[in-house]
Amino acid sequence: MTLNKTLIFSLFLTFIAIFVSCEDDSASSSSLRDFVGVEEAKNVGIVLGETVVVESKIYASESVSIDRTFDLIVDPSSTHAQADFVVPASVTIPAGSKEGVFQVSLTGNNIDNEGNLLVLSLSELSGVNQSSTGTNPVVSKPKKKIVYNISEVCQTGLTKVQLSIKFDNFPEETAWELYDSSFNVVASGGFTGTTITGYAALGFADQDTFISNFCLAPGTYTFVIYDDYGDGMYTNATISGNYSLKFLDGTVLASGGGDFGAFEDTEFTIQ
Structure with a gap:
């Protein structure tokens, strides 16, 4: 009797092991069939006002016998x-197939200096796959999101530069102008007409930072920064503002800060 009981118990354990193994294989196959991935984040540069069309793809780890259609949902994190x-x-x-293709149209308006985001989510999908082994459910649950990093780029022949100004405790006193070689104003900020009104009226608080990008043609330029009170960007020994005008690779074209008086000017050349 003891031998028979041992044999029966061994057969029972073998049955359980086979059953669990089959369950694992089924779960693994289902998990593989459920997986839908997306491309890496796309960096999209757009000339101001122009429109580009970007092709994107999603991928399934297995092909099935039915079309799989996913809703594209604009994520709230989009800017x-x-x-x-x-x-x-x-x-x-x-x-x-294991691949789905779609196109997104993007226009280069209202792009922040730090760039904009468009983020898309995919809906879940339920369906039925007819295969040689029978009918199997298909439940796809995409986890990743499709991300487009959108930035403004310059037209061919122009160079992008970035102006950064960190204010002292008086942003209302700061203004600036950029002149070309013929002393035409190419860009400016902090003025109402010819009067310095500064940046407090534009919503900037003490010690905030203003950033602006613009595109320049080859030539010689003069950058001028003004302080309406006449003491530069200086509040006290521990609080002082500063500014810099740079290429995007970090090369400095003009910089300064502290007590420069009523204005400070720097000439530079773009090749």
Whole structure:
């Protein structure tokens, strides 16, 4: 009797092991069939006012016998204005394929100096796959999001530069102008007409930082920064403002800060 009981118990354990193994294989296969991935984040540079069309793809780890169509949902974390993009309602992975393709239209308006984001999510999908082994459910639950990093780029022949101004405790006193070689004003800030009104009226607080990007043609320029009170960007020994005008690679074209009096000017050349 003892031998029979031992044999029966051993057969029972073998049955359980086979059953669990089959369950694991089924779960693994289901998990593989469920997986849908997306491309890496795309960096999209757009000339101001122009529109570009970006092709994007999603990928399934397995092909199935049915079309798999996912809704494309604009994620709340997006910062690119809704009027400046067109996203299709859905994307389909055709039956027998592992890849779905769609196109997004992006327009270069209202792009922040730090760049904008368009983030898309994919809806979940339920369906039925007819295969040689029978009918199997298909439940796809995409986890990753499709991200577009949108930045403004310059037209061919122009160079992008960035102006950064960190104010002292009197942003209302700061203004600036950029002149070309013929002393035409190319860009400016902190003025109302010819009067310095500074940056407090524009919503900047003490010690805030203002950043602006613009595109310049080859030539010689003069950057001038003004202080309406006449003591530069200086509040006291521990609080002082500063500014810099740079290429995007970090090369400095003009910089300064502290007590420079009523104004400070720097000439530079772009090749």
